[in-house]
Amino acid sequence: MTATAAENPLLEGLNVRPRPEPCTLVIFGASGDLTQRKLMPALYALAVRHLLPERFAIVGAARSDMSDEDFRERMKEAVQEFARDDFRQDVWDTLAEGMRYTTLVGSENQDEDSLGRLLDEVDRERATEGNHVYYFAVPPAAIAALVREVAARKSEKGWTRLIIEKPFGHDLDSARALNALLRERFDESEVFRIDHYLGKETVQNMLALRFANGIFEPIWNRQFIDHVQITVAESIGIEGRAAFYEHAGALRDVFQNHLLQLVALTAMEPPIDFTSESVRNEKVKVLRSLHTPGPKSVVRGQYGRGFVDGEEVPGYREEEGVSRDTGTETFVAAKLYVDNWRWADTPFYVRTGKRLARRETTIAIQFKRAPHPPFEEVAAEALRPNVLLIHVQPNEGMSLAIGAKAPGLGLSIRTVHMDFLYGSAFREGLPEAYERLILDAMLGDATLFTRADEIEEQWALVDAIAAPWQRDRPAFPNYAAGTWGPPSADDLVHRDGRSWRRH
Amino acid sequence: MAQALIDDWNGEDTSIAEIERELGKLRDSSLLPGASNMRTSVMTHCAWVPRRWLDAAEQTLAGLADRHPSRTVILIPAPEEPDGLDAQLAVRCYPAGDRHVCGEVLELTLRGNRVEAPASIVLPLLISDLPVFCRFRGEPPFGEAPWEQLVDIADRVIVDSGEWDELRYDELRASFDTAAISDIAWARLEPWRVLLAGRWPEIAEQEIRIAGPPADAALLRGWLASRLRRTIRPVAAADELTVKLGGETVAPPRGEVRSPSDLLSAELDHFARDRVYEEAVAAA
Ligand SMILES: NC(=O)c1ccc[n+]([C@@H]2O[C@H](COP(=O)([O-])OP(=O)(O)OC[C@H]3O[C@@H](n4cnc5c(N)ncnc54)[C@H](OP(=O)(O)O)[C@@H]3O)[C@@H](O)[C@H]2O)c1
Numbered sequence: 001m002t003a004t005a006a007e008n009p010l011l012e013g014l015n016v017r018p019r020p021e022p023c024t025l026v027i028f029g030a031s032g033d034l035t036q037r038k039l040m041p042a043l044y045a046l047a048v049r050h051l052l053p054e055r056f057a058i059v060g061a062a063r064s065d066m067s068d069e070d071f072r073e074r075m076k077e078a079v080q081e082f083a084r085d086d087f088r089q090d091v092w093d094t095l096a097e098g099m100r101y102t103t104l105v106g107s108e109n110q111d112e113d114s115l116g117r118l119l120d121e122v123d124r125e126r127a128t129e130g131n132h133v134y135y136f137a138v139p140p141a142a143i144a145a146l147v148r149e150v151a152a153r154k155s156e157k158g159w160t161r162l163i164i165e166k167p168f169g170h171d172l173d174s175a176r177a178l179n180a181l182l183r184e185r186f187d188e189s190e191v192f193r194i195d196h197y198l199g200k201e202t203v204q205n206m207l208a209l210r211f212a213n214g215i216f217e218p219i220w221n222r223q224f225i226d227h228v229q230i231t232v233a234e235s236i237g238i239e240g241r242a243a244f245y246e247h248a249g250a251l252r253d254v255f256q257n258h259l260l261q262l263v264a265l266t267a268m269e270p271p272i273d274f275t276s277e278s279v280r281n282e283k284v285k286v287l288r289s290l291h292t293p294g295p296k297s298v299v300r301g302q303y304g305r306g307f308v309d310g311e312e313v314p315g316y317r318e319e320e321g322v323s324r325d326t327g328t329e330t331f332v333a334a335k336l337y338v339d340n341w342r343w344a345d346t347p348f349y350v351r352t353g354k355r356l357a358r359r360e361t362t363i364a365i366q367f368k369r370a371p372h373p374p375f376e377e378v379a380a381e382a383l384r385p386n387v388l389l390i391h392v393q394p395n396e397g398m399s400l401a402i403g404a405k406a407p408g409l410g411l412s413i414r415t416v417h418m419d420f421l422y423g424s425a426f427r428e429g430l431p432e433a434y435e436r437l438i439l440d441a442m443l444g445d446a447t448l449f450t451r452a453d454e455i456e457e458q459w460a461l462v463d464a465i466a467a468p469w470q471r472d473r474p475a476f477p478n479y480a481a482g483t484w485g486p487p488s489a490d491d492l493v494h495r496d497g498r499s500w501r502r503h
Numbered sequence: 504m505a506q507a508l509i510d511d512w513n514g515e516d517t518s519i520a521e522i523e524r525e526l527g528k529l530r531d532s533s534l535l536p537g538a539s540n541m542r543t544s545v546m547t548h549c550a551w552v553p554r555r556w557l558d559a560a561e562q563t564l565a566g567l568a569d570r571h572p573s574r575t576v577i578l579i580p581a582p583e584e585p586d587g588l589d590a591q592l593a594v595r596c597y598p599a600g601d602r603h604v605c606g607e608v609l610e611l612t613l614r615g616n617r618v619e620a621p622a623s624i625v626l627p628l629l630i631s632d633l634p635v636f637c638r639f640r641g642e643p644p645f646g647e648a649p650w651e652q653l654v655d656i657a658d659r660v661i662v663d664s665g666e667w668d669e670l671r672y673d674e675l676r677a678s679f680d681t682a683a684i685s686d687i688a689w690a691r692l693e694p695w696r697v698l699l700a701g702r703w704p705e706i707a708e709q710e711i712r713i714a715g716p717p718a719d720a721a722l723l724r725g726w727l728a729s730r731l732r733r734t735i736r737p738v739a740a741a742d743e744l745t746v747k748l749g750g751e752t753v754a755p756p757r758g759e760v761r762s763p764s765d766l767l768s769a770e771l772d773h774f775a776r777d778r779v780y781e782e783a784v785a786a787a
Contacts, residue, residue, distance in 0.1 A: 007703075008703040008704070009731065010699060010730050011703075012730065012779055013777060013778065013779030013780070016697055421604070
């Protein structure tokens with residue numbers, strides 16, 4: 001149904017969610033972890049909700065040898081283990097009917113042949129009209145060769161879209177090179193760079209909070225806000241991904257993408273509308289105005305032995321596959337400034353790390369203190385500044401810390417929290433980020449994906465931070481697993497007379 | 504569905520003041536040791552439920568469970584009984600993250616003359632600043648005090664014309680300017696509407712024949728007549744809705760049949776007036 005209500009009077013008032021046009025989703029890396037834990041469960045959730053295109057096919061591709069049947073069986077197990085909905089045979093059968101697998105072999109020409117032939121066949125069988133979405137769930141090193149192949153195969157018939165996983169490059173040069181390669185054959189509107197944080201409901205709720213409420217925007221600036229703290233903390237270690245993590249570290253794994261995107265959403269100006277270009281234009285302005293912090297404003301850390309959930313866990317250097325004297329950081333904290341009128345002199349303290357005290361992603365907006373508390377006997381400690389806390393995960397929601405009178409004679413003030421738990425007001429299960437993102441890509445909506453210029457600004461900042469790190473060897477490990485990072489992270493904030501939020 | 508914790512209180516011949524006091528106590532006692540409970544509300548949900556609809560209403564509400572945390576006020580009219588007000592109160596808490604979210608269900612029996620003044624009972628029990636949804640089970644008492652008063656209070660009134668003995672759409676239309684009105688029978692037709700919209704543009708010219716249960720068939724006919732701006736043949740009675748376009752029977756929409764709770768839940772998410780429905784009713 002492509003007509004609009006203006007043409008078709010029967011559509012008026014019908015909330016028909018646009019269904020993507022018929023297409024085939026090609027998953028490179030179909031034998032991998034991401035496909036099994038995230039992509040397949042997300043596709044199944046979309047199938048349960050009738051959100052997939054009416055004519056749809058999935059083609060898995062990787063170097064491992066597998067038959068169509070093996071592939072379906074593996075994907076079925078993945079759905080049974082990881083999907084958020086109960087397993088339903090009828091839904092599965094419909095989905096599995098359109099599932100095929102092809103083995104990618106060494107030589108590029110042969111690949112092109114087998115995958116190209118299979119795609120023609122599937123397009124015919126499933127009437128998917130030559131529309132192809134390619135999902136690159138492969139290690140970064142494998143992307144360029146596959147992009148070239150897809151470019152060579154790009155058909156005149158139907159559209160082609162590419163979904164590219166993070167990390168997008170490992171520094172500014174490599175990201176630029178990959179962007180240049182993509183630009184050779186693809187338009188920016190055909191490229192969807194994933195930062196799955198943007199697919200999270202609470203991250204989008206940040207936009208609703210700021211721009212759907214009249215009370216926040218007038219005070220969302222340097223005049224009323226003392227500082228902002230953003231924490232992306234994980235309690236897990238590297239989960240066997242040493243080969244990847246040794247090269248990435250916390251700076252490239254999380255700071256470069258999720259953390260900087262959260263900064264951009266918190267600090268951006270109101271977009272004129274919610275189209276992909278308007279939103280991303282505003283975000284990139286923030287990324288461009290992020291002031292490169294001096295070496296003193298960045299702290300890195302690496303975890304040593306410690307306790308998590310009451311159990312002793314090894315230090316990073318003791319993890320399998322990690323070199324005994326590695327200098328890779330598992331923690332970064334930084335003080336950032338956004339150089340514009342709204343935020344001048346307002347610090348954004350950000351931190352991320354592995355094996356921290358608990359898993360949580362929060363954005364805390366700390367307002368300035370009441371200028372002159374007219375209460376006597378109030379210990380300064382008891383009268384705390386207001387904090388608006390946005391919980392991105394877990395327990396999605398937000399809370400506002402306000403001072404209230406404690407019951408009794410006299411006027412003593414206590415801080416209380418007004419809570420809004422997302423799950424308590426809207427009890428529908430929250431969709432997984434990947435469901436939203438895969439569907440948006442099939443619909444051609446890039447609002448929640450990172451644009452080429454954003455990626456490059458993010459890497460420029462990361463390169464500037466990492467450059468001085470080459471010169472000296474830090475004394476690692478410098479924090480125990482299960483704590484909130486190295487003491488130097490506290491110093492970073494204490495120097496300014498502030499402190500990290502208490503948890 | 505999450506396990507609910509329930510705490511309750513019953514009172515005969517009670518008053519609003521007593522109900523409010525007891526509700527406050529229930530809220531305090533539903534606090535679990537060591538955990539804080541939250542009362543999160545997105546609306547006050549009131550339901551006018553004649554006794555013969557009570558079981559069905561309770562089932563629908565139970566199916567709604569924790570989807571729309573609200574204060575639910577069920578009003579049961581008992582005009583033939585001696586004057587008075589009876590109440591059963593329950594606070595239900597559902598786990599949410601590391602705490603519980605609580606909502607309240609107030610089942611009030613309006614005996615004798617209390618039936619004539621439901622607004623004075625509901626008004627003090629509304630949660631301030633939140634929208635009020637009012638569901639009428641069965642055929643609403645059009646033209647009578649309870650209908651007039653509750654329509655006045657509600658932001659949105661929900662009926663199911665499929666539950667009516669007679670299709671009193673003219674009387675329903677009289678309230679369109681006072682409250683936004685939803686009809687569950689209309690909501691049930693949505694898959695049909697999506698399906699038939701897919702038959703545009705041929706459907707504009709084709710002969711259309713509709714048979715089905717009275718409300719569904721009448722609304723579908725009214726909708727097609729008002730949207731396509733043409734007359735459509737009168738409907739025939741049947742148990743199942745069927746539509747013939749140009750002599751060919753249209754295969755009914757696929758997909759699951761939505762439960763009464765799902766249908767009500769979807770209506771509780773809508774706030775604005777539904778002009779397409781209003782025009783369909785006018786043409787029905
Ligand atoms: N796992 C996650 O939760 C997660 C989260 C965010 C981002 N990512 C990103 O997603 C991508 C995939 O991650 P993953 O965890 O799924 O990795 P993985 O488990 O190692 O899987 C990698 C997949 O790529 C295939 N592959 C490797 N080299 C290839 C080549 N040269 N040509 C074609 N296919 C090749 C592998 O299959 P064969 O060996 O059979 O070819 C395998 O299917 C990575 O870029 C990662 O950074 C993953």
